[in-house]
Amino acid sequence: MYAVEMVNIVKRFPGVLANDHVTLRVKKGSIHAIVGENGAGKSTLMNQLYGLYHPDEGEIFIDGKKVVIKGPRDAIKEGIGMVHQHFMLVDTLTVAENVVLGSEPKKGLNFDLKRARKEVMELSEKYGLTVDVDAKVEDISVGMQQRVEIIKTLYRGANIIILDEPTAVLTPQEVEELFAIMRKLKSDGKTILFISHKLHEVMEISDRVTVMRLGKVTGELETSQTNPKEIARYMVGRDVVLTVTKEFHEPKDTVFEVKNLVVKDNRGLVAVNDVSFEVKRGEIVGIAGVAGNGQTELVEAITGLRKIESGHMYFEGKDVTGFTPRQLREQGMAHIPEDRLKHGLIKEFEAYYNVILGGHYKTLFTNGPFLNHNKIFEYTKQLMEEFDVRPRRIEHLGGNFSGGNQQKLVVGREINTNPKFLVVAQPTRGLDVGAIEFIHKQILKMRERDVGILLISMELEEIFSLSDRILVMYEGEIMGEVRPEETTVEEVGMMMTGHRLEEARRG
Amino acid sequence: MNKKVMAILVPVISVLIALAISTIVIILIGKNPIDAYSALIRGSFGSKQAIADTVIKTTPLILTGLAVGFGFRAGVFNIGAEGQMVMGALIAATFASNFGSLPPLIAIPLTMLIAMLVGAGYAAIAGFLKAKTGAHEVVTTIMLNSIAGNFASYMVNGPLKVSSGTPKSPEIADSAQLPVLMKVGAIEMSAGIIIAIIAAIIMYILLNKSTAGYEIKAVGFNPYAAEYGGISVSKNVVLAMAISGALAGLAGATELMGVHHRFLGELSGGKGFDGISIALIGQNNPIGIIFAAFLIGSLRTGSNEMQFIGVPKHMVMIIQGIVIFLVAADRIVRTILIRKRVAK
Structure with missing residues (x-):
């Protein structure tokens, strides 16, 4: 018996065939994973099931009955619930109020908060979805917000729950809790329906996988008859190396150092509090x-993109506190930013203008006050060749490349500046395994070339x-500071939730 | 479809649709559309005089269109071209009435330079406020427009006032007037059009060939990425506003030096605001802006002739309005184009 059957679904967007005769069959009472790189069409497919998009062709059956889902309202009526990657909660309302929002229990004409609280608490207890019903959403952790979203779907009577990349925002411990709830x-x-691109999670929790x-x-x-390597091959269309092997490499002298750094966030609250560390050449x-x-x-x-409140930064021993991004680049710093669409790329610029960003004023690309387009084109061709950016069209717009190729452009651009110190933030966010493999290799290559590297990532792996x-x-x-070979995921996970190294070691 | 082809197709198709709609309107009011359009064309191109008139009307529109269009490319919405034009012309008029002793070779460029500098400085106020305090340029330039309008009105009614009648400033020196290219009856077509076209070419080179243009466009498209790439956002916002203002000031200069030869109230006459529509129709492309200004200029010149045969001259406002509407809501036209292509 299938809970969900989507047969021969075709969905076109201008210029893109997002779903090409996709058929998905999900057994009732199972955990079914849907994996694929970004842009593979997973979310498009799920959005059609939830009624946010309408298929151009194909049919949907719920519990064997053919349905037409015109919008989320229809989906909810069919018992489908969806937890989006970005939570749809009202920050200033309480957990209970958020759960019942849109289908509030009433006493006469008035909102019946008592009953709402009671019903939410019942659901919470039944499935082990620990939440504080009276807390405001803005005050609770991301993990709890996600549980609120799940309760919301259950409250609306969902029998089929779509979880869109639910683990992306969670700590390892929270992931385990989520899996317990899913079971x-x-x-x-x-x-x-579990959407993910983390293969080990898929292996751990799912019964079947659609790639x-x-x-x-x-x-x-x-799932029981496959392995991550096989799934990866279906995702990328070729064999991929899933584990990076890094050779021993002796770090040299310090290239970059921060001392007692204090930085505020956009709301004016202290976001970085008295942070000190150093990065040596040839070290990650x-x-x-x-x-x-x-x-x-x-x-x-x-x-150099944010003001430093106090503390100091040193580049090769020189005080560079308060330097502008351009000054820092000129010292030999390169930066692969965490949000490639916000900082890394200009979507409206052609590839050739994107790859010169940051060095665009240097004689390499200019001719007096003018840009030297011949040199720029030549440089772009070489870079795209070297970093295997596809499609290999220098006039392709930045925003029209796929995520992986956008990242390759950014990585190529930054590596080509021959930096001494490289800041890499979330380098593989949203990328498929093939691109991840490529980016990791590039980072390790830089380490061998004695570049100091600071790697910021949510991916513990x-x-x-x-x-x-x-x-x-x-x-x-x-x-705390640990070496990967001397620690465990649990220990780092403890520290990620606010325990100092000593406490984490004590357990 | 190629984005460059689209950039040309969208305005062209918009004009065609606008003409089709106004044809229906003309039929509905019981007139012959062929007669109406031939009158329109006769009015704008039918005689030497008509052509000269069209060119004169087109000149300031090109420059204000460039002013607004340049701002758009840098991500700033300069609604203040009107005020910058007024201030540029007013101050330049004040100086140029005393330039009698200078030869034209000095007086002409100097007068233009004064107007451009004043326009640039006046616009830079809004740029500076945006860069330093985040005050939105739409709000500040509107307020600066008010200041400029009232200041100019005070000046021509007070300190600069000459004779009675319409408030106006003294005439500028002969040597500061632009040479006349064509004289038909009372109509003198000055070299202003050449200045406008040169300005468009310079803007094209600046935006597409220079490092400074690269930085300005980067800030306009994505200020975060620009800053990440070591481009100062605040510097470029002020610079973009200043260049935009300089172009508006130049529009004031050509009106002053080529048409009125003195500052008077109707010198700007909303041409700064027309710049917004023209930049839109011209898709912020310098060459496109020339064509857009020419379109609007010739519609306006030809409308009088249309009035003679009984079709209200406001018909051109309808055409203009529909074109702007369709270009602004370009998805309508794009959808039509894509549908057509898919159908093929």
């Missing part, structure tokens, strides 16, 4: 932490496999 929901007969690539289903696998220093614990502000301060030393950040402070 409980499953044992209660709920069907779960998508370029809008098509490339594989339908029983990883900064682990849950998103929003000051990593973004730290990177922005180091790269990435931090563990690349870093020589790991610093863990929590609420703007460094909780």
